[in-house]
Amino acid sequence: xxxxxxxxxxxxxxxxxxxxxxxxxxxxxxxxxxxxxxxxxxxxxxxxxxxxxxxxxxxxxxxxxxxxxxxxxxxxxxxxxxxxxxxxxxxxxxxxxxxxxxxxxxxxxxxxxxxxxxxxxxxxxxxxxxxxxxxxxxxxxxxxxxxxxxxxxxxxxxxxxxxxxxxxxxxxxxxxxxxxxxxxxxxxxxxxxxxxxxxxxxxxxxxxxxxxxxxxxxxxxxxxxxxxxxxxxxxxxxxxxxxxxxxxxxxxxxxxxxxxxxxxxxxxxxxxxxxxxxxxxxxxxxxxxxxxxxxxxxxxxxxxxxxxxxxxxxxxxxx
Ligand code: NAD
Numbered sequence: 001x002x003x004x005x006x007x008x009x010x011x012x013x014x015x016x017x018x019x020x021x022x023x024x025x026x027x028x029x030x031x032x033x034x035x036x037x038x039x040x041x042x043x044x045x046x047x048x049x050x051x052x053x054x055x056x057x058x059x060x061x062x063x064x065x066x067x068x069x070x071x072x073x074x075x076x077x078x079x080x081x082x083x084x085x086x087x088x089x090x091x092x093x094x095x096x097x098x099x100x101x102x103x104x105x106x107x108x109x110x111x112x113x114x115x116x117x118x119x120x121x122x123x124x125x126x127x128x129x130x131x132x133x134x135x136x137x138x139x140x141x142x143x144x145x146x147x148x149x150x151x152x153x154x155x156x157x158x159x160x161x162x163x164x165x166x167x168x169x170x171x172x173x174x175x176x177x178x179x180x181x182x183x184x185x186x187x188x189x190x191x192x193x194x195x196x197x198x199x200x201x202x203x204x205x206x207x208x209x210x211x212x213x214x215x216x217x218x219x220x221x222x223x224x225x226x227x228x229x230x231x232x233x234x235x236x237x238x239x240x241x242x243x244x245x246x247x248x249x250x251x252x253x254x255x256x257x258x259x260x261x262x263x264x265x266x267x268x269x270x271x272x273x274x275x276x277x278x279x280x281x282x283x284x285x286x287x288x289x290x291x292x293x294x295x296x297x298x299x300x301x302x303x304x305x306x307x308x309x310x311x312x313x314x315x316x317x318x319x
Contacts, residue, residue: 004304004314006101012307013300015144018108021299023116023272025057026240029295030269033059036241036293039248041221047072049221053294056091063091066102066297082106082136086301095319098308100301107137109296111144113240114193114215117288119148120271121238121279122191122213127152129176130189131167132203132226133196133218134158139170141193141217146174153177155185159202183207194218194226194250201253205231213279214287216250225253227287233259235287236280238268240296249291265289 004012028034034057041051050069056062068084075081084102089095118126129151131142142154154171156178158164164180171178186192186207194203196218205228208214214235218226232254239245246255246262254260268288270276279286308314 001096001319002098002305002308002314002316004098004100004308006103008308008313009101009104009304012304012313013105013108015108015111015147017303018112018300019115019144021303022109022112022296024060025295025299026116026267026269027272028057028059028269029241030267030273030275031059033057034295036244036295039244039294044069053292053297055294055298057295057298058091060299060302061091062088062298062302064088064294064298064301066294068102068106086297088298088301088305097319098301098305100304102297102301105297105300105304107140109300110137110217110290110292111140113290113292113296114141114217114288115144115148117215117238117268117290118145118191118213120268121286121288122149123211123279123282126190126213128189128191129154130186130192131156132158132183132186132192132194134160134163134167135195135197137195137217138167141195141215142167142170143174145191145193146176149191151176153179155179155181155189157181157183157186157202159196159198191215196226197224198226199223201225201228203227203231205234208285210283210285212285214285215290216287217290219248219250219252219289220292221248222252226250229254229257229259232287235285237265237287237289238271239265239289240268240291241293242267244291244293245289249289250287251289
């Protein structure tokens with residue numbers, strides 16, 4: 001068994017690796033070769049959340065679990081609030097093969113899923129990227145989105161405007177003009193990424209023009225919400241995992257209020273394997289409800305393990 005600490009991940013897994021790994025895992029899910037086990041998520045009190053996302057990918061040869069959560073008291077102790085670790089097992093024997101730091105991997109696999117949706121579902125002529133959210137994940141999202149379309153500029157809104165300059169620095173690094181805007185100006189965007197921990201809708205249907213692609217990435221649990229249910233219902237909805245989308249993803253609200261049904265949500269893997277055409281017209285609004293699945297974590301942790309083995313990195317212990 002190999003222990004691969006967080007500090008090694010940046011040298012082992014690139015955003016391009018994450019994109020390919022996530023693409024392969026969503027395709028394997030659509031072919032029925034990989035599946036996610038039910039998510040366990042528990043409130044530990046005092047704002048602490050803990051949970052497990054796990055699955056089996058027969059095609060990719062991975063079995064494992066990401067254990068992690070949110071510990072709001074950490075910042076005061078000089079530790080980051082989100083903590084996660086991926087454990088991989090041999091699918092034939094059940095023996096542990098790796099324990100891998102999950103922080104950067106989570107950001108890379110989440111940004112990869114969002115970028116994959118933009119790559120496959122956004123209009124080819126998309127030029128304006130809208131960002132709703134400016135926290136830890138937002139910079140990763142912006143970098144990944146910029147790799148799949150030739151954006152001319154970025155417009156951004158965040159409830160806490162003091163966080164926006166940091167995201168502006170990422171845009172500057174990418175050579176993209178950046179402007180902080182009110183939500184009403186999101187109508188200028190061709191692609192909008194939402195990545196907040198909001199408990200109520202920020203982005204309304206009136207803020208979005210026809211033909212936009214939305215990657216809604218922040219809502220991954222009951223009670224979070226980023227967009228108005230009427231906007232979700234107005235869009236053609238794609239997701240990583242339909243069961244999660246309808247219960248813990250952004251679509252929980254539109255489905256819960258009867259504006260749409262889970263049967264109307266398409267796994268993005270269906271688009272990847274050619275079973276669904278994806279976007280059908282330049283006027284259609286497409287919405288990717290990225291809930292985050294265990295198989296994504298296993299896929300990127302598998303890349304880290306393969307690279308660490310090649311380079312003799314990490315610490316090897318008897319299983
Ligand atoms: P963060 O704590 O660094 O940033 C939080 C963001 O949400 C900030 O932009 C903040 O201004 C905004 N926000 C907070 N309260 C708000 C409110 N009431 N209304 C509107 N905006 C509000 O968090 P992060 O690490 O950037 O993660 C953002 C979200 O993405 C979280 O909800 C996290 O759980 C989720 N997430 C999802 C996945 C996935 O796979 N889908 C993966 C990782 C993180």
